[in-house]
Amino acid sequence: MRFDSYHPAINLFFFAAVIAGTVLFNHPVFLGLSFLCSFAYAAKLRGRRAAGFGLALAPCILLFALFYAGYTHFGVTVLAKNFIGNNLTLESFVYGMVLGTMAASVLLWLSCMNAIFTGDKVVYLFGRVSPRLSLFLSLCLRMVPRLGERARETGAAQRGIGRGLNQGGLFRRIGNFFRMASILVTWTIENRMEAAASMRCRGVTLRGRSALSIYRFDYRDRSLVIAFSGLAAVLLTGFFFDQMRILYNPEIIFNRITPASYIFYLAYGIFCLLPLALQMCGEWRWKRRARQTADEMGA
Amino acid sequence: MAHFTIENLTFAYPEAGKNALQDVSLQIQEGEYLVLIGKSGSGKSTLLRHLKTALTPHGVRSGRVLFSGKPLEEAGLREQSAKIGYVMQDPDSQIVTDKVWHELAFGLESLGCDQRTMRLRVAEMASYFGIQDWFHRDVAELSGGQKQLLNLASIMAMQPEVLILDEPTSQLDPIAAADFLNTVRKINLELGTTVILSEHRLEEVFPAADRVAVLEEGRLMALDTPRGIGRRLRAEGSDMVAALPAPMRIFYGAEGGGECPLTVREGRSWLSREMEGRPVCRETPPAPLEEIPAADAAVVLKEVWFRYEKDAPDVLRGVNLQVPRGSLFAVVGGNGAGKSTMLKAICHICRPYRGKVLLEGRKVEKYRPDELFQGMLAMLPQDPKTLFVKKTVREELLEMLPGRGGEEREERVLKIAAELQVADLLAQHPYDLSGGEQQRAALAKVLLLEPKILLLDEPTKGIDSFYKKTLAEILAGLKRKGVTILLVSHDIEFCAQYADAVAMFFDGGVVTANTPGRFFAENSFYTTAANRMSRHLFPYAVTADDVIRRVCESRGEGKERIRRGERQ
Numbered sequence: 001m002r003f004d005s006y007h008p009a010i011n012l013f014f015f016a017a018v019i020a021g022t023v024l025f026n027h028p029v030f031l032g033l034s035f036l037c038s039f040a041y042a043a044k045l046r047g048r049r050a051a052g053f054g055l056a057l058a059p060c061i062l063l064f065a066l067f068y069a070g071y072t073h074f075g076v077t078v079l080a081k082n083f084i085g086n087n088l089t090l091e092s093f094v095y096g097m098v099l100g101t102m103a104a105s106v107l108l109w110l111s112c113m114n115a116i117f118t119g120d121k122v123v124y125l126f127g128r129v130s131p132r133l134s135l136f137l138s139l140c141l142r143m144v145p146r147l148g149e150r151a152r153e154t155g156a157a158q159r160g161i162g163r164g165l166n167q168g169g170l171f172r173r174i175g176n177f178f179r180m181a182s183i184l185v186t187w188t189i190e191n192r193m194e195a196a197a198s199m200r201c202r203g204v205t206l207r208g209r210s211a212l213s214i215y216r217f218d219y220r221d222r223s224l225v226i227a228f229s230g231l232a233a234v235l236l237t238g239f240f241f242d243q244m245r246i247l248y249n250p251e252i253i254f255n256r257i258t259p260a261s262y263i264f265y266l267a268y269g270i271f272c273l274l275p276l277a278l279q280m281c282g283e284w285r286w287k288r289r290a291r292q293t294a295d296e297m298g299a
Numbered sequence: 300m301a302h303f304t305i306e307n308l309t310f311a312y313p314e315a316g317k318n319a320l321q322d323v324s325l326q327i328q329e330g331e332y333l334v335l336i337g338k339s340g341s342g343k344s345t346l347l348r349h350l351k352t353a354l355t356p357h358g359v360r361s362g363r364v365l366f367s368g369k370p371l372e373e374a375g376l377r378e379q380s381a382k383i384g385y386v387m388q389d390p391d392s393q394i395v396t397d398k399v400w401h402e403l404a405f406g407l408e409s410l411g412c413d414q415r416t417m418r419l420r421v422a423e424m425a426s427y428f429g430i431q432d433w434f435h436r437d438v439a440e441l442s443g444g445q446k447q448l449l450n451l452a453s454i455m456a457m458q459p460e461v462l463i464l465d466e467p468t469s470q471l472d473p474i475a476a477a478d479f480l481n482t483v484r485k486i487n488l489e490l491g492t493t494v495i496l497s498e499h500r501l502e503e504v505f506p507a508a509d510r511v512a513v514l515e516e517g518r519l520m521a522l523d524t525p526r527g528i529g530r531r532l533r534a535e536g537s538d539m540v541a542a543l544p545a546p547m548r549i550f551y552g553a554e555g556g557g558e559c560p561l562t563v564r565e566g567r568s569w570l571s572r573e574m575e576g577r578p579v580c581r582e583t584p585p586a587p588l589e590e591i592p593a594a595d596a597a598v599v600l601k602e603v604w605f606r607y608e609k610d611a612p613d614v615l616r617g618v619n620l621q622v623p624r625g626s627l628f629a630v631v632g633g634n635g636a637g638k639s640t641m642l643k644a645i646c647h648i649c650r651p652y653r654g655k656v657l658l659e660g661r662k663v664e665k666y667r668p669d670e671l672f673q674g675m676l677a678m679l680p681q682d683p684k685t686l687f688v689k690k691t692v693r694e695e696l697l698e699m700l701p702g703r704g705g706e707e708r709e710e711r712v713l714k715i716a717a718e719l720q721v722a723d724l725l726a727q728h729p730y731d732l733s734g735g736e737q738q739r740a741a742l743a744k745v746l747l748l749e750p751k752i753l754l755l756d757e758p759t760k761g762i763d764s765f766y767k768k769t770l771a772e773i774l775a776g777l778k779r780k781g782v783t784i785l786l787v788s789h790d791i792e793f794c795a796q797y798a799d800a801v802a803m804f805f806d807g808g809v810v811t812a813n814t815p816g817r818f819f820a821e822n823s824f825y826t827t828a829a830n831r832m833s834r835h836l837f838p839y840a841v842t843a844d845d846v847i848r849r850v851c852e853s854r855g856e857g858k859e860r861i862r863r864g865e866r867q
Contacts, residue, residue: 120398131408141397145439157680159648160754161699161745162672179688187684190730194392199405200353202454203380208411212404212421214435 002045002282003275007221008121010228015113017232018272022105025244027254028094029265031101037272038108044276045115054108061100068096074249095248116275127211134211135204139195147188154183224278231271238264300368302461302493303327303350308362310345315358319345321517322362327495329460332487334504334525335497336542337514339733339763343497346514347465350495351383352376381410384459388466388761390446394438399430402438402449406457420456428452428482442634444475451482461493462486468500469734469761472634472789477503499763502544502828506561513539526559542764545792545828545843552847566832570850574836577853582839585816588800591623594660597752597783598622598645603654605644614640615651616807622752622785627778629794630787631825632804638787639681641804642754645785646678647671658752677750681757683741687729692721692740695729699747711747719743719773735766742773753777755786759793771797795819795827795841815841 004011022034043051070082075091082088119141127134158164163176238244243264246254270277303326310320319342327333335343348354349364352371364371366383374382387393396402403424407417425431428448433441441449447467454462464483468476480503487494487507498504505511511528513520521531532539533551540551546566550559555573560566593599598620605615614637622628632638643649645656647663656663658676666675680686689695696712716722719739724732729740738758745753759767767790774784774797787804788794794801795815802812803825811818819826819841823834829843840846 120401123397123401135396135408138396138398138401142395142438146391149439153680153682154685156643156648157678157682157685160643160646160678160680161686161748162668162677164648167668167672183685183688186687186730190684191392194387194389195395197354198387198393198450199395201351201380201385202406202457203376203409204405206377206380206409206411210408210411210413210417212401212408212417213414214400 002116002279004116004118004121006224007215007217008117008124009217010221010224011117011121012125013225013228014275015109015117017228019106019109019113021235021268021271022102022109024239025268026098026102026248027244027246028098030244030268031098031105033265033269034105034272035101035108037269037276038105038112040273041112041276042108044279045112050108050111053111054104057104057107061097061104064100064103065093065096068099069093072096076251091248091250091252094252098248124211124213124215127213131209131211135209147184150187151180151184154180154187158183224274227274228271231267231274234267235264235271238267300329301326301365302329302331302367303495304365304368305346305349306363306365308346308349308360308364310349310356310358310360312356312358317517319358319517320349323514323517323519324362325512325519325522327493330487330491330493332484332494332507332509333496334501334508334511335495335514336499336501336511336539337497337520338539338765339499339735341514342517343514344465345517347385347463347495347497350461350463351385352379354385377410380406381457382460384454384457384462386447386450386454386462386464386467388469390443390450390470393450394446397437397439399436399438399441399449400425400434403430403434403453403456405453410457420458424452424456428455442475444471444478444634447471447475447479448482451479451486455486455492459492461495464494464496466497466499466761468498473500473791475634476500480504480507499542501542505544505547515539525561529559538765541768546832548843549829549832549846549850552843553850555850563828563832566828567835570833570836570846573850574853579836579853582837584820585814585839587817588813591621593621593657595624596621596657597624597659598785599655599657599660600641600645601655601657603641603644603651603656605640605649605651607649613807615644617654618644618808620802620809620812622783623800624783625778625781626799627774627784627786627797628800628802629798630785630802630804630809631789631791631794632787634789636804637807638804639756642678642756642785642787645754646676672748674749674751676752676754677745677748678754679738679742679745679756679758681760683737684730686741686744687737690728691726692716692729692732693725695740695744696725696747699744715743715746718776719746720769734761735763735769738762738766738770739773742770746777750782752783752785755784755788757788757790758786759788759790767793791819791825792827792842795830 018034022031025031039054042054069088069092072092073087073089075089077090078087079090080088123134123138123141126137155165158176158180159167163179165173165176165180167173168176242255243261246252305323305325308320308323309318311318323346335346337343345356348356350371353376366374394402396405400421403421404417407420425434428451430449430452433445438446438449462483468479471479483494483496484507486492496504505525508525510522511525512522513528513532521528523531529543529547529551532543540548544561546560546563549566550569553573555569557569557572560569600618600620603615603618604613606613618641630638630641640649644651645663647656658666663671687695689698693712696716697708700708700711713722716725719742721736721740721743724736724740729737732740758770762770777784798815800812801815801818803810813821816839819830820834820839827841829846830841833840833846837846837849840849
């Protein structure tokens with residue numbers, strides 16, 4: 001039901017498109033849409049903590065805008081003068097808001113991406129391009145957490161003989177830290193040698209490596225691609241009509257808002273919300289089905 | 300047809316004084332199950348590594364290895380990768396990718412198989428090995444046994460003709476090890492894959508093997524059926540007899556008649572026949588573990604509760620334990636039961652959120668860290684490599700004695716090295732030692748702290764039966780000096796033979812503690828092979844020696860004879 005049940009290429013396309021849109025479209029309406037959608041999606045995916053994070057970002061945007069206006073002084077609409085006589089302008093303040101919102105939205109989209117686009121999807125997509133590169137990534141994904149695990153184990157063993165990171169005076173502790181680093185380095189080298197032997201055994205050096213794909217591109221994926229493409233076409237049109245970009249320097253200048261503009265807003269909103277909508281729709285249908293089954297059982 | 304033919308293979312590692320392999324000739328038939336045994340350092344791994352070019356070590360070599368009738372080197376890398384599967388010791392370092400499915404496909408990807416073939420083979424393997432439930436998991440989440448099974452499956456996915464396994468179960472607990480070896484047996488029986496396996500846990504592999512090869516200092520000492528090997532080792536008075544499965548050891552120790560039993564079942568019926576018509580004296584049960592006054596306990600745990608994280612489940616759930624001063628106390632129990640965590644709680648590495656840990660009558664948190672680890676307490680971790688910092692064993696030991704006079708330090712190091720039989724290894728790099736040697740070097744290091752209480756976490760892991768004996772002697776020596784030893788282990792046989800008291804750890808607590816005789820006699824599954832084999836006649840016989848003694852006594856044989864039998 002979640003967006004990650006779709007093909008990884010679609011996941012990648014969506015997040016690439018939506019982050020590109022957030023960075024490229026500096027029209028306040030589009031930025032606002034992006035921020036709200038990313039906030040809603042992050043809250044849905046990652047729960048209360050993500051929602052708290054999103055809410056905490058809002059005052060940060062305002063603070064950033066104040067800070068920005070205090071340091072850059074372009075623009076013609078002077079609101080006030082600060083104590084050294086520089087202009088505080090509406091334009092620079094608004095532009096600060098725009099930059100802040102942009103950064104916050106990108107952060108939120110990245111946190112969604114983190115939940116959906118896991119390491120094995122990266123490995124898979126790279127595998128389509130270069131099996132070797134994808135293997136390398138996969139090796140790293142195994143090695144890095146393992147090193148952490150080993151560091152914990154070593155730490156406990158060293159504490160068991162009174163040489164732990166939190167035992168002894170300051171100098172002893174520094175010494176113990178280097179001991180541990182040294183143990184880990186030796187272990188890593190040794191371990192990599194064994195892993196290399198195991199890979200050689202299974203013919204890693206042979207030419208013509210392929211990559212197993214556990215994903216299939218099915219009809220559901222295709223229909224989603226069509227929907228995304230349609231929306232993207234609408235948005236591109238808008239982009240060529242200069243609906244997404246406005247000027248802030250020296251004066252806020254934007255194209256007139258026509259009824260057509262609302263179409264673009266709507267298209268962008270749908271685009272950003274589609275994964276969330278699909279997930280909620282799926283959940284709703286699931287619940288309805290469960291209820292129906294229960295009713296039938298009852299009857 | 301011979302699958303592998305080894306002709307007069309002699310090999311020496313660079314700069315080594317002696318040959319690692321000396322004139323080894325051996326033919327391995329197609330579909331055969333061959334077991335390679337020998338003490339550690341006898342050249343088992345070196346020989347196995349010669350059966351695959353990608354792993355063959357550098358050094359001076361003469362003689363040759365034929366694979367299916369032609370020299371091994373002539374089979375290219377592609378052919379060797381697919382046809383010769385090799386499983387190594389350490390389950391963890393062989394796994395190279397992060398997902399189970401990717402690891403399964405690894406070999407096939409190297410061979411450049413297309414999607415259809417790969418999908419089918421991977422599906423097949425996952426179903427055959429019963430790993431479809433963890434197909435999508437991260438490999439980091441698997442247990443040691445599951446990891447080794449995954450290694451085996453990922454090699455079998457390439458459909459090899461030969462499967463070579465180099466001590467594959469040495470890092471596994473007994474249950475996982477038996478499981479793994481059963482799978483290997485199944486592959487051999489159902490697919491006809493040739494299996495060449497080196498092992499020191501012989502209870503499971505002896506009944507399965509077609510032939511057994513014995514290596515001693517690089518020479519092929521014997522090559523015969525399992526029973527034939529038993530007979531020969533016995534006739535030559537070899538100390539390898541100590542490594543044989545318990546039923547065989549008892550059979551030879553008691554000089555039984557008839558065919559030598561290999562399994563517990565065969566052992567039981569042999570023993571029944573042997574004892575027929577002879578009086579079985581009613582045994583008085585051995586003394587139970589005495590309650591000791593708290594003042595005589597070196598370590599006391601009182602209702603200790605611990606969990607790793609706030610919302611995680613409890614690992615220790617009210618552990619109560621009393622370890623008498625100067626005793627060797629063993630705690631046995633399944634994997635992940637929390638035994639190691641208990642040791643960490645005693646060391647104050649894990650801090651219990653409820654309950655008390657008393658060392659020599661004083662709360663552990665009242666000790667200053669310096670006090671605690673200087674002359675009071677030390678723990679030997681499961682993996683000795685986590686202790687090694689330096690380039691040689693000598694430096695390793697010296698570094699434990701900071702700031703003392705040069706002469707005196709040197710002297711103490713030599714003394715402890717002699718005690719732990721690592722004196723010849725002082726110049727070597729700790730990583731170059733065998734498992735048993737590493738264990739002893741690490742123990743030497745820990746003992747330089749002069750602990751009164753020594754905690755050992757799985758000290759027999761990856762050690763063969765000879766090293767176990769040495770370890771037992773070392774521990775006995777420490778005990779004489781008044782050191783209290785608390786060890787946690789899966790190794791029932793070791794605990795039965797050498798511990799003063801055994802406790803069972805289950806579900807986050809110590810369920811029962813007793814003397815080995817009582818403890819194992821009360822269990823019927825979780826007990827030694829010798830006990831399972833003889834419990835219908837001698838309910839309190841726990842070790843092979845116990846059974847031998849009772850059989851000899853029932854024949855009315857003298858003390859001299861019994862002692863001879865026990866020496867076996």
